Amino acid sequence: MTFAAALLATATALPAIGQERGGILNFARYDGSNLIDPIYAERNPDIWMVSSLFDTLLRIDADGRTIVPGLAESFEAAEDGSAVTLTLREGLTFSDGTALTPEDVAFSLDRARNPDLSPWAGLLGNIDSVTHDGNRITLAMKAPDPTILSMLATFTTGIVSKAAFDAAAGDSDQEKSAAIFAQASAGVGSGPFYLCGFEQGTSMDFCANTHYWRDGADGAPLPYLEGVHFEIIPDDATRVLKLQAGEVDAAEFIPFSRVAELEADPTINMNLFPSTRIIYAPINSRATRADGSPNPLTDPKVRQALNYATNKEALIGLVLQGAGKPMTSPLMAAATQLSTQTDPLYGYDIEKAKALVEEAGLAPGTEITFTTLAGSADDGTIFAALQQMWAPLGIKLSVEQVDNATRGAKNRSGEFDIHTYGWVNDVNDPSQVVGWLGYTPTANAVGTGWEDATFNSLFEASASEMNPETRADQYAQMQQIYAEAAPLLFLYETPFAVAVSDAVEGYVQTPLGNNQFDEATVSR
Amino acid sequence: MATLQYILKRLLLMIPTFLLVMIIIFMLVRLLPGDPAIAIAGDRASDADLAAIRERLGLNQSLWVQFWQFVSNTLQGDLGRSILMRAPVIEVISNRLPTTLFLTIYAVLLSLLIAGPLAFVAALNRGRWPDALIRTVFQIGLSMPVFYIGLILLTFLAAQLRWFPVGGYGETFGERLYHLFLPAVAVALYTSAIIMRNLRSAIIEVVDAEYVQFARAKGLPTRQILGRHVLRNALISTVTLLGLSIGNLMSGTLVTETVFAVPGVGRLMLEAIFARDYPLIQGLTLTFALLVSVVFLLTDLVQSMLDPRMRLT
Numbered sequence: 001m002t003f004a005a006a007l008l009a010t011a012t013a014l015p016a017i018g019q020e021r022g023g024i025l026n027f028a029r030y031d032g033s034n035l036i037d038p039i040y041a042e043r044n045p046d047i048w049m050v051s052s053l054f055d056t057l058l059r060i061d062a063d064g065r066t067i068v069p070g071l072a073e074s075f076e077a078a079e080d081g082s083a084v085t086l087t088l089r090e091g092l093t094f095s096d097g098t099a100l101t102p103e104d105v106a107f108s109l110d111r112a113r114n115p116d117l118s119p120w121a122g123l124l125g126n127i128d129s130v131t132h133d134g135n136r137i138t139l140a141m142k143a144p145d146p147t148i149l150s151m152l153a154t155f156t157t158g159i160v161s162k163a164a165f166d167a168a169a170g171d172s173d174q175e176k177s178a179a180i181f182a183q184a185s186a187g188v189g190s191g192p193f194y195l196c197g198f199e200q201g202t203s204m205d206f207c208a209n210t211h212y213w214r215d216g217a218d219g220a221p222l223p224y225l226e227g228v229h230f231e232i233i234p235d236d237a238t239r240v241l242k243l244q245a246g247e248v249d250a251a252e253f254i255p256f257s258r259v260a261e262l263e264a265d266p267t268i269n270m271n272l273f274p275s276t277r278i279i280y281a282p283i284n285s286r287a288t289r290a291d292g293s294p295n296p297l298t299d300p301k302v303r304q305a306l307n308y309a310t311n312k313e314a315l316i317g318l319v320l321q322g323a324g325k326p327m328t329s330p331l332m333a334a335a336t337q338l339s340t341q342t343d344p345l346y347g348y349d350i351e352k353a354k355a356l357v358e359e360a361g362l363a364p365g366t367e368i369t370f371t372t373l374a375g376s377a378d379d380g381t382i383f384a385a386l387q388q389m390w391a392p393l394g395i396k397l398s399v400e401q402v403d404n405a406t407r408g409a410k411n412r413s414g415e416f417d418i419h420t421y422g423w424v425n426d427v428n429d430p431s432q433v434v435g436w437l438g439y440t441p442t443a444n445a446v447g448t449g450w451e452d453a454t455f456n457s458l459f460e461a462s463a464s465e466m467n468p469e470t471r472a473d474q475y476a477q478m479q480q481i482y483a484e485a486a487p488l489l490f491l492y493e494t495p496f497a498v499a500v501s502d503a504v505e506g507y508v509q510t511p512l513g514n515n516q517f518d519e520a521t522v523s524r
Numbered sequence: 525m526a527t528l529q530y531i532l533k534r535l536l537l538m539i540p541t542f543l544l545v546m547i548i549i550f551m552l553v554r555l556l557p558g559d560p561a562i563a564i565a566g567d568r569a570s571d572a573d574l575a576a577i578r579e580r581l582g583l584n585q586s587l588w589v590q591f592w593q594f595v596s597n598t599l600q601g602d603l604g605r606s607i608l609m610r611a612p613v614i615e616v617i618s619n620r621l622p623t624t625l626f627l628t629i630y631a632v633l634l635s636l637l638i639a640g641p642l643a644f645v646a647a648l649n650r651g652r653w654p655d656a657l658i659r660t661v662f663q664i665g666l667s668m669p670v671f672y673i674g675l676i677l678l679t680f681l682a683a684q685l686r687w688f689p690v691g692g693y694g695e696t697f698g699e700r701l702y703h704l705f706l707p708a709v710a711v712a713l714y715t716s717a718i719i720m721r722n723l724r725s726a727i728i729e730v731v732d733a734e735y736v737q738f739a740r741a742k743g744l745p746t747r748q749i750l751g752r753h754v755l756r757n758a759l760i761s762t763v764t765l766l767g768l769s770i771g772n773l774m775s776g777t778l779v780t781e782t783v784f785a786v787p788g789v790g791r792l793m794l795e796a797i798f799a800r801d802y803p804l805i806q807g808l809t810l811t812f813a814l815l816v817s818v819v820f821l822l823t824d825l826v827q828s829m830l831d832p833r834m835r836l837t
Contacts, residue, residue: 035610042565119565119573178610200609200619201795202787233691233785237675241683242690242785405558405800408567421567436568443568 019218020521025228025504027515028239028251032201032232037177038158039111039118044513047155047426051514052206052228053189054158055213057086057105057137058149060428064274064511065337067149067428071100071159071190071213072137075152081144081466084152088135094161095187095194095209102132107162109139117173120156123147123427144464146471150429155514164188192223192518204230206517216519223518224506240499243268249504249522252515254497256320257377262499269502272323272495273509276333276425276433281370281418281489282411286449290415297368297417301360303486306418307346308353309389316492318385319378323497327490330483331434334493335511338430338475345483345490350392357393364394371410371419374401379420382491411447418489421446424513430475434459438482450487527825534821542813546598549809550591553802559583560607560800581607583802594806603810604803608795613807617789621811623693624781624788626700628773630708632766635716643723644750650728659724662717670776674710674783681706691785707784711776715769722765726758733757760831767823771816 031045038054041047059070069075072086092100111117113124126145131138141148151157165188168176180188184198184205192212197205206228216222231248233239236255240262243251254262254270262270283303289295296302312326326344328334334342370386372379387397402410410416425433435442439459440451455478462474483490496509507520561577562569569577578584582593597604603613642662646655665673682690694703730736731754739749777790789808796804 034608119569122570182611199787200611200616201792231691231785232787234791235783235785238678238691238783238785241678245683245686245690247690247692403558404798405556405563408562409558411567412562442570 019216019224020505020523021218021220021224022226023522023524025225025250025507025517025520025522026248027228027230028233028242028248029230030232030234030236030239030253032230033204034200035178035181036195037181038108038156038160039120040174040177041155042119044424048509048513048515049204050155050158051191052193052517053191053195054155054160055190055192056153056155056157056159057088058153060150060153060510060512062508064276064335065428067153070153071105072152075149077149079466081146081464082141084139084141084148086137086139086152088137089213090135092190092213093211094164094190095211096161096164097187097211098161098163100159100161100190102135102137104162105137105159106130106132107165108159109157111160111173112156118156123151123154123156123432144466146462146464146466146468147427147429147431150427154427159190161188161190193228196227202232204232206230212518214518224521225517228517228520243499243501246501250498250500250507252496252498252509254499255377256323256494256497259321259323259497267502269500269504271498271500271507271509273498274335274511275494275496275509275513276336276511277422277494277496277513278327278333279420279422279491279494280327281420281491282416282446282448283418283487283489284414284416284448285445285485285487286414289417290413295417296362296366299360299362300485301356302362303489304346304484305353305356305360305362305393306390306395306489307486308349308356309393310346310386310489310491311348311389312344312346312490312492313348314389315382315385319381320492320494324492324494326492329479330486330488330490331437331479332425332430333511336425336430336433337428338472340476340479341483346486353393362394365396366394367396367398369398369400369417371400371402371407371416373407373420374403376420382420412444414444414447414449416447426512428512431463434475434478437488438478445487448487450485452481452485455481527828531821531825534824538817541817542810543595545809545813546595546806547591549806550594553800553805554587556800558800560802563799563801564607598806598810603807606796606801606804606807608799608801608804613803616792616804617807617811620787620789620792623786624774624777624790627704627708627711627777627780627786627788628770630701630704631711631715631773631776632770634708634712635719635769636766638712639716639719639723643720643727646720647724647727647731655724658720662720665713666717668713669779670710670714671779671783673713674707674780677706677710678784693786704784704786707780707786710784711773711780714776715766715773718769719762719765723758723762726761727754730754730757756830760827763823763826763830767819770819771812774812774815 033046033049035041036046036049036053038050041050056070057072058067058075061068071089071092073089075084075086077084088102094100109130113121113127115121126141126143128140128142164180165176169179170176184195187194187209192209193206194209196207208223208226212221214222216224233242239251240254240258242248259270262268283297284295285298286295287298316322316324328341328344329339330345332339370383372383383399390397407419423433437446438455440456445451458474458478462471465471465474498509500507503523505521508516510516560581560583561574564577565573582590605611606613606616609616642658646658649655678690682688688706689703692703694700736749736753739753777788778794781788781791782794793808796808
């Protein structure tokens, strides 16, 4: 035995470090990925896998808010917001062993901000150019952008190998990207894993990237796992059964009705990861309905009344079996930066609700339609509860059940009174969600048609506000305006429910939904 | 020769059928509210993003242009690219079809294995307890939704007793038989209930027929009577029913494949509909139509073999 081998043997046997290595983690997913590419990933099942394959220049710390170095060992933003400089770590490689260079960084960021290619290009719209000098990378900005550091820690800025792209089959960037994904062999990313197997709609395999730059607790490179095997099991009940039968080590999107049962199982760890997921119901706030009739919900007092008459704690009990909390900020989850309020919005107060309805002069027997997702047990429960809760206000609530695509179309065309919806942040900054829920030009304030000039100008000002305190103040004002206007029925926040066998440790789903396996272990 | 002519005629008749199917499915899909562009880019996409996607997919062209392209491409064997899977529709379907065909054939065979013997037992014990028991059990089977039967089978036979795997579909032939046993049973229960009922009354009818009474009077052994006269005659209507059930079985796979996590075309169809993946929905519908047409043709051929009085015209 050579000295080095002996040292290695001792090191791996040391109980003080005791880091379990190796093994494949079997993970049951609710839906499969269709394409994992930082710039083309559009659906959550794609997006949430990107960070395992493609590392970013900056990373978000475990608290979900703080930005820490990633592929860049240091970073500096000019105070006037004109530029960001980053220094790349030495000796970085892609998973195929080739060097990761500043050229790759420029290539990746240029690709990510190209509006002809990426649906996410708008997130990086303020970057004017990406240049490099040695290991230093400079982003020159067209306009100051307070979100730029968050964006450099967002999946879409994951670094890809230029060489792998140039060599891939196909004429367009899209074709090349699809070809690389379909091959499922070569390493083109710099994340803790690379894609090593893919069967459309069935399964997907991640293998450990032995060249990964981050070290584990034992001083050797992460990840601890040899790989992750994903199986796509769309049915909730089947996913749970598969975990209970020991055929998989982890199952995601556990229905909340099953959480207590799994918590009671001694062989299973039921995780409820904090998330930025909020469930709310947009209220059509236009003066008239789509059919031209007057809209009773256009009066903010009526919308406030609906919020007061909704017992959120009761809904959380009914739908989530208690595994959730009422929304405290009208625009974002409490886990998001710049979220201000700490108390639940519109605590249950039926008397106040009745008074508001009377003040607004709402005719008794007013009919309102609630649009829900067909087949969703949660939506069904919410509807039944609201029908009861709102009856004292003289509101006759009827239900309209549609599928997801129809709901999206109705949201855009304004052909609804109230419908259920949800949101998970893609970016570690509230600008995206606030733009979606409140700023009129983005999406008509989530399709409600609500419009407020002060809100819009605050949002525009905050987009280039480099003073963190001023920006925080702008967000506080926007949250106040929005809460008062109540273009939404503010419901609750839900965690990510992932159940794992007791053999699994260190798996995390981040508040943004990303599945992180880099520090996970499985003991057999 | 007559048979060959008949087959050719039937194949020619499929052309207008398919044209009709293409028109109907093309229109139906586009009458659905919802937009593939939103399905791709998500609810959050801006109007400009959606417009770009629609242009890339050719969805901003007039319906006539889109229909003409669909028909002419299909005639050239090109079903387009799946929006959801970002791959040619033919490739996507041919990857998933074998699994569904395996499951369907497996379910048909199981249906016959379950329904055949029990129909005989029930018919020959008409009115007595075995008959009542068999009919009651099948009545329950008929009235339970496939997904419910599936979940019960999974919970008891797979998760608790661990006799079968909960999901997946195996690699080798033997593994497939093992993995797909529960899904096949779940699908087969409904069909076998229908076949059992039909076969039972057919047997009773034949047993009561004069020629059987005559054969019995002649002193032919029961086995020979059952095999040569009863079974052959009772099978005619059952074959028709089985042919008609294939469509049912295939739609059963929509649910079964989701519950049992079997990656076949049934589950694919659901995914395609939810994503408003027009090319994939169209391609799958045509595939289903083709399969059903072929099954109907085979049914007629088998029928004419069983009963020479049935002329192929």
